[in-house]
Every structure is written in C-alpha cells, then in structure tokens.
Amino acid sequence: MTSNIEAPLRRAEREPERTVVPPVVVVENLSKTYASGFHALKNIDLEIRRGEIFALLGPNGAGKTTLISIICGLVNASEGRVLADGFDIVSDYREARSRIGLVPQELTNEAFETVWATVSFSRGLFGKPPDPEHIERVLKSLTLWDKRNNKLITLSGGMKRRVLIAKALSHEPKILFLDEPTAGVDVELRREMWEVVRRLRDSGVTIILTTHYIEEAEEMADRIGVINHGEIILVEEKRELMRKLGSKQLTLHLRHPLETVPERLAGYRLELAAGGKELIYHYDANLVGDHDEGGDEASGIAALLSDLDAAGIRFKDLHTKQSSLEEIFVSLVRERR
Amino acid sequence: MNLYAVRAIYTFEMARAWRTLLQSVVSPVISTSLYFVVFGAAIGTRIAEIEGVSYGAFLVPGLIMLMLLTQSVSNASFGIFFPKFTGTIYELLSAPVSYFEIVVGYVGAAATKSLVLGLIILATAGFFVPLSVAHPFWMLLFLVLTAVTFSLLGFIIGIWADGFEKLQLVPLLVITPLTFLGGSFYSIDMLPPFWQAVTLFNPVLYLVSGFRWSFYGISDVSVGASLFMILLFLGICLAVVSWIFKTGYRLKP
Known part of the structure; x- marks a missing residue:
C-alpha cells in the first residue's frame, strides 16, 4: 500500500520527466x-x-x-x-x-x-x-x-x-x-x-x-x-x-412547500422550484475541496443546512449535480459570441 | 524514394484492372476485332493496296494507336478520379509520398495496361491479316512513349474533372475525333490538298504515322517529326502535371 508520504515523492519524481519531454x-x-x-x-x-x-x-x-x-x-x-x-x-x-x-x-x-x-x-x-x-x-x-x-x-x-x-x-x-x-x-x-x-x-x-x-x-x-x-x-x-468552470447545485426536496426564500437565508444563492417544493442552492465547484481542507465550509453547505434547521425548514431528500463538459462547452462558446 | 508507395499504388491499380478484366481487356479486343471485320474484311477488299500494303494490314497500326490513346486516357483518368470521387484521396495526400512517386504509380499502371492491351490487339490482328514489323525497337518505343504520354494526359483529365461527364468529355470530344481524323484508317495522300494541310495540325497524325512506319516503313510525315511531336507532347504533359502538384490544383485547398 502506498503511504501518504510516498505518493507526493513519486509524483515529484515524475514531474521533471514530464516537463523535459518535448x-x-x-x-x-x-x-x-x-x-x-x-x-x-x-x-x-x-x-x-x-x-x-x-x-x-x-x-x-x-x-x-x-x-x-x-x-x-x-x-x-x-x-x-x-x-x-x-x-x-x-x-x-x-x-x-x-x-x-x-x-x-x-x-x-x-x-x-x-x-x-x-x-x-x-x-x-x-x-x-x-x-x-x-x-x-x-x-x-x-x-x-x-x-x-x-x-x-x-x-x-x-x-x-x-x-x-x-x-x-x-x-x-x-x-x-x-x-x-x-x-x-x-x-x-x-x-x-x-x-x-x-x-x-x-x-x-x-x-x-x-x-x-x-x-x-x-x-x-x-x-x-x-x-x-x-x-x-x-x-x-x-x-x-x-x-474551474464547473458549477454545482444542491437540490433539497422540502417536506412543506415554501412561498418565498426566508429572509435569514438571503445570503445564499437560493431559488425555489417545483412550486416551492424544491430549494436549489448554486455554488462553485471550485470551492469544493477535501473535507479536511474545509471545502464544504467554503462552499457553505454545512452552514446552509444548519441555517435551514434553525429556520425550521425540513427536507426529505437531497441531491447534487455538477455541470457536464457539455454545459461548460456551451457556456464558453456563448461567451465568445 | 518511397518505392513501397510506388509499388502499392501500381499493384493496387493493376489489381483493379484484373478485377475488371472483362471491361479492361475483353471489350477493347472485341471492338478492335469488329473494326477488322467491318473495315478490313468488308470494305477493305474493295480498297486497293496503299504503298504496297493491303488495306487490312495498313489498318493495324492505326487501330492499335486508336485503342492505345483511348485506353491510356481512360485508365489513367479513372485511376486518379475515382479516389477523388470516393474521398479516399485523403490517404494519398497525407502519405509520405512525393508527387513524382504518385505519378509514377498511377501513370505507370495505366501505361502498362494500355501496353498490354496494345500487344493483345496486335496478336488479335494476326488472326485477320498477315503482319510484319519492320522496326520492332521503334515499334515498342512508339508504343511505350504514346502509352506514357496519353496516360499522363489522362491523369491530368482525372485531376481536372469534377464529375463523370467531364471525365468523358475530352476522350469523346477531342481524342476520338483527332484519332479518326489523324490517318488511322487512311493515308493523308488520299485526302484533297486542303484537308492534307489541315491534318498536319493534328498531333495524332504524327503518332500514327511514326507507328505505321515501324511496321511497314511507310509514313505520312518523317519519323523524326513523329518522334519530336510525341516528345513535345510528353514534355507538355509533364509540365502540366508538375504545375498541378506545385499549386495543389483541384487537390489541395
């Protein structure tokens, strides 16, 4: 099994090789x-x-x-x-x-x-x-x-x-x-x-x-x-x-539909969908790193979930979606038009 | 020199001829035999000897030349047009081959096919008329030079043509009339003086005349003039082919 120390060393050994190959x-x-x-x-x-x-x-x-x-x-x-x-x-x-x-x-x-x-x-x-x-x-x-x-x-x-x-x-x-x-x-x-x-x-x-x-x-x-x-x-x-370019979204399926996004959650990029039954949170995949590096903290998911709990908003299911290369490609081409 | 490529193109083209043996060999032989039957046996018996040669025998060099010209042009033009038409030319253009090697492969194969055909027709003619070849070396030289030159012309037509209609246009509208009016079936002495003078501008006359001289020692124009004309035509075709490849005309945008 490869130890945590060996892996970066091996990577470092390989790096110079990659750079000299024309x-x-x-x-x-x-x-x-x-x-x-x-x-x-x-x-x-x-x-x-x-x-x-x-x-x-x-x-x-x-x-x-x-x-x-x-x-x-x-x-x-x-x-x-x-x-x-x-x-x-x-x-x-x-x-x-x-x-x-x-x-x-x-x-x-x-x-x-x-x-x-x-x-x-x-x-x-x-x-x-x-x-x-x-x-x-x-x-x-x-x-x-x-x-x-x-x-x-x-x-x-x-x-x-x-x-x-x-x-x-x-x-x-x-x-x-x-x-x-x-x-x-x-x-x-x-x-x-x-x-x-x-x-x-x-x-x-x-x-x-x-x-x-x-x-x-x-x-x-x-x-x-x-x-x-x-x-x-x-x-x-x-x-x-x-x-770099992929954005992620977290969709929460709410137990009780909401008419508007509560005031205390205004700091998050949230939107309501499916007649208020779904709460969608957009965040940057760039900010998501390893748990140890505090990635989820940076993306604000933990804080959002905690704030939702405090606001008494309950959900029955959730899922996340990352933008595909196709979406990245379309947005790139559109930007240049 | 990429000899493997030349060999690949040459054998590929020869294999195509073998695959289409019926149209490549049998049909020209049949049509030439028909010429012998109609012009030689039916009409020829009513025509007097021409400079001591029976009309049937007189026809042989002209008929071989007629087939040689049309088959060289059609073989070579189709050989290069077909990859253009199907799109497989991409492989030729992306291969490590020089233009010279491409021409040697295609033109060499087309010329070989028409040469073989010419010799087959010569053998076929032997069944109809008594044959003699006075200058075999010159006969072969004229045969080879004509086959190569007109295969080059066919190659140029194949590159130039952007459809099957154009591929047929030059052989039908130029080559065949020039061959028929170039003394294949008659000596220009049989024409009125005005048409004799006009015929002297027909390049095919020089090829037929030189070729007939190699058989019977009789000619409409001097052998030197015949050789000069065919070499001139060969030079022109080589120059055009070299220009095509230099500019990428109809090959590379």
Missing part, C-alpha cells in the same frame, strides 16, 4: 484563409503532449477539421508552421507524415476492395515493407480479422469505421488523428471504440480527436482544447477545466 505536435501561428476569403484559422498556437489523448471541441465550422487537415497534409496553410515529432510538415514532410495516422470523418473507402487489401495498401503507401503479422495484429485488435476477406461494400458503418482506423494504424504511427471517430456509431460500438483508443494510448500512441459528443471527450480525454471561429479559446486539463 511536445509531439507543435502548431505555431497557424492561419488558413480559403480562396473564398473564409478565414478558417486565426493564428493558432497549440502543443500536443506525447502520449496523451487530446480532444478538440468546437461547433460546426469552428475550424477543427481544417486544423487537422493542415497537420496531415490535406490542406495548405496560409501562414505559420507545424512540427510533428520534431519534423516540419512541409520541408520534412516524409518524416512528419510517416509518423501520423489519420482517420477521416467521412466513411470513405474503396468499396470493391477487401479489408486485407486496403489495409495492406495503406502500409505500403506510407513507405513500410509488407508485414502480414502486423496487419493481422491490427485487424484482430479491431475485431476485423473475421472480415479480412470481405469487400468493404458488404460491411456495416461501424465496421467501415474500424477499417479506417486499421488503415491509419497499418504503418504504426506515433500520432493518430481521429476526426469524429464515433459519428454515426451506436452506443455499444462507441464504447468499444473508446476502449480501442485507450489501448492505443496505453501502447504509446498520441491521440488527437475531434468530436461532437462531449461525453466522448469527458470520457476519454486527458486534455481538452476548445476552438471557435478559427481561434483556440482554451486548452486545459480536462479535470482542471471541469474543476
């Missing part, structure tokens, strides 16, 4: 203006850490796909530069691209090819000698092995998505871009995909994913970047982001 992707002052005049990206600066799962969130048209497309070589940047594993994506494109795998948003495939042929083709295209054992491992890890001789046209949408992932992994990339990886995939398959992505991360692959499903980012990401109108609004550790 980022695996560096985006500097990147801008893109399309021929139509649309300014898709505006001076983006971004660093992706080695071995993390980074989720890029943003509404439609925010610039997520343009950013990924530039890094992967599908779109030319107007300004700025990108380094992938230390290699410039333009001047050192061979080195940079051989380290990158891309799973596009659209289910594009050669309909009449077999799974095996199309995945083997991808490996060759990325300059790797044939390695049937590796292709077999990839197909098995994505439960595609039984389908290896099937033509792509005969596969379901979820299977086609897996084939795209298999193609992207065929050349053993260090960095994997997943553009909306679970779009149109049912819940069960989505969870399986998350498991696949986690396994990849555990094997040392850095994952950058864009998603519309906030739940996906909340479930998987280590860090989150929010992009809107071509600008990175923030980049933050997911836990930190939820801690």
Whole structure:
C-alpha cells in the first residue's frame, strides 16, 4: 500500500520527466484563409503532449477539421508552421507524415476492395515493407480479422469505421488523428471504440480527436482544447477545466412547500422550484475541496443546512449535480459570441 | 524514394484492372476485332493496296494507336478520379509520398495496361491479316512513349474533372475525333490538298504515322517529326502535371 508520504515523492519524481519531454505536435501561428476569403484559422498556437489523448471541441465550422487537415497534409496553410515529432510538415514532410495516422470523418473507402487489401495498401503507401503479422495484429485488435476477406461494400458503418482506423494504424504511427471517430456509431460500438483508443494510448500512441459528443471527450480525454471561429479559446486539463468552470447545485426536496426564500437565508444563492417544493442552492465547484481542507465550509453547505434547521425548514431528500463538459462547452462558446 | 508507395499504388491499380478484366481487356479486343471485320474484311477488299500494303494490314497500326490513346486516357483518368470521387484521396495526400512517386504509380499502371492491351490487339490482328514489323525497337518505343504520354494526359483529365461527364468529355470530344481524323484508317495522300494541310495540325497524325512506319516503313510525315511531336507532347504533359502538384490544383485547398 502506498503511504501518504510516498505518493507526493513519486509524483515529484515524475514531474521533471514530464516537463523535459518535448511536445509531439507543435502548431505555431497557424492561419488558413480559403480562396473564398473564409478565414478558417486565426493564428493558432497549440502543443500536443506525447502520449496523451487530446480532444478538440468546437461547433460546426469552428475550424477543427481544417486544423487537422493542415497537420496531415490535406490542406495548405496560409501562414505559420507545424512540427510533428520534431519534423516540419512541409520541408520534412516524409518524416512528419510517416509518423501520423489519420482517420477521416467521412466513411470513405474503396468499396470493391477487401479489408486485407486496403489495409495492406495503406502500409505500403506510407513507405513500410509488407508485414502480414502486423496487419493481422491490427485487424484482430479491431475485431476485423473475421472480415479480412470481405469487400468493404458488404460491411456495416461501424465496421467501415474500424477499417479506417486499421488503415491509419497499418504503418504504426506515433500520432493518430481521429476526426469524429464515433459519428454515426451506436452506443455499444462507441464504447468499444473508446476502449480501442485507450489501448492505443496505453501502447504509446498520441491521440488527437475531434468530436461532437462531449461525453466522448469527458470520457476519454486527458486534455481538452476548445476552438471557435478559427481561434483556440482554451486548452486545459480536462479535470482542471471541469474543476474551474464547473458549477454545482444542491437540490433539497422540502417536506412543506415554501412561498418565498426566508429572509435569514438571503445570503445564499437560493431559488425555489417545483412550486416551492424544491430549494436549489448554486455554488462553485471550485470551492469544493477535501473535507479536511474545509471545502464544504467554503462552499457553505454545512452552514446552509444548519441555517435551514434553525429556520425550521425540513427536507426529505437531497441531491447534487455538477455541470457536464457539455454545459461548460456551451457556456464558453456563448461567451465568445 | 518511397518505392513501397510506388509499388502499392501500381499493384493496387493493376489489381483493379484484373478485377475488371472483362471491361479492361475483353471489350477493347472485341471492338478492335469488329473494326477488322467491318473495315478490313468488308470494305477493305474493295480498297486497293496503299504503298504496297493491303488495306487490312495498313489498318493495324492505326487501330492499335486508336485503342492505345483511348485506353491510356481512360485508365489513367479513372485511376486518379475515382479516389477523388470516393474521398479516399485523403490517404494519398497525407502519405509520405512525393508527387513524382504518385505519378509514377498511377501513370505507370495505366501505361502498362494500355501496353498490354496494345500487344493483345496486335496478336488479335494476326488472326485477320498477315503482319510484319519492320522496326520492332521503334515499334515498342512508339508504343511505350504514346502509352506514357496519353496516360499522363489522362491523369491530368482525372485531376481536372469534377464529375463523370467531364471525365468523358475530352476522350469523346477531342481524342476520338483527332484519332479518326489523324490517318488511322487512311493515308493523308488520299485526302484533297486542303484537308492534307489541315491534318498536319493534328498531333495524332504524327503518332500514327511514326507507328505505321515501324511496321511497314511507310509514313505520312518523317519519323523524326513523329518522334519530336510525341516528345513535345510528353514534355507538355509533364509540365502540366508538375504545375498541378506545385499549386495543389483541384487537390489541395
């Protein structure tokens, strides 16, 4: 069992390691203006850490796909530069691209090819000698092995998505871009995909994913970047982001309905709901810490409960709710409008 | 050089031809055989020899050239248009391959297919007419240069086309008329002087003429002019392809 002293020491030992490892992707002052005049990206600066799962969130048209497309070589940047594993994506494109795998948003495939042929083709295209054992491992890890001789046209949408992932992994990339990886995939398959992505991360692959499903980012990401109108609004550790921006609410189901909030409770951010049967208390999740640190004191829950008791207000049930990443995301995007 | 990538593209394209064997090989052979039956056997018997060569035999180089041009253009244009159409081109653009390697893969495969087809048609022609090849080396050289040049043209058309209509437009409206009017079925000596002069502006005339010379030693224009024209056309196509990749025209926004 780890003692309380050992844990911080181990953390301290790890900290310097994390700081010296250079980022695996560096985006500097990147801008893109399309021929139509649309300014898709505006001076983006971004660093992706080695071995993390980074989720890029943003509404439609925010610039997520343009950013990924530039890094992967599908779109030319107007300004700025990108380094992938230390290699410039333009001047050192061979080195940079051989380290990158891309799973596009659209289910594009050669309909009449077999799974095996199309995945083997991808490996060759990325300059790797044939390695049937590796292709077999990839197909098995994505439960595609039984389908290896099937033509792509005969596969379901979820299977086609897996084939795209298999193609992207065929050349053993260090960095994997997943553009909306679970779009149109049912819940069960989505969870399986998350498991696949986690396994990849555990094997040392850095994952950058864009998603519309906030739940996906909340479930998987280590860090989150929010992009809107071509600008990175923030980049933050997911836990930190939820801690900083998440608000909590405590709902008390009262025994007897109230018409108004009593005068002596005016100091708290309280509101009545459900015809006075519910008393809702809003407080900042930021202030909630460990009990030992007096977090509940700071949030005022204990004081509120004591004051309620003193005021003779009884409740039969209570529950708390923390704002989800989705709510945080919506409020961030709204703020910037 | 990313030879694995060139090999991957080349074998992938060749596999497509193998998968669609019927339309890739059988249909051009059948249509060429029909040309022999109609022009060679039915009409040809009523046409006198041309510079000592029977009309049926005279037709062979022109017909091979006709198929070579149309098949090179159609193979190469479809080869690069299809990934654009389905969206799989993303993989090509994100791969560590140079533009040169992409062109070698696609154009090499398209040219190989039309070369094989040309040789099959040559063998088929042997069933209909007595054949002789006076200059085999030059015959092969013209065959290879034409296949490569027109595969490059097809590649350019495939990049330029943004729909299936455009993909068919150039072969139907440009290549086929130029081939028919370029001396595939006749010697330009058989035309009135005015049309002889007009025909000299048709680049296909030079290809057919040079190719026919390699068979029978007879030509409408000098062999040097034929070689110059095909090399000029090859140079133009290479310049256009290089411009396409430099600018990302119709490939990269």
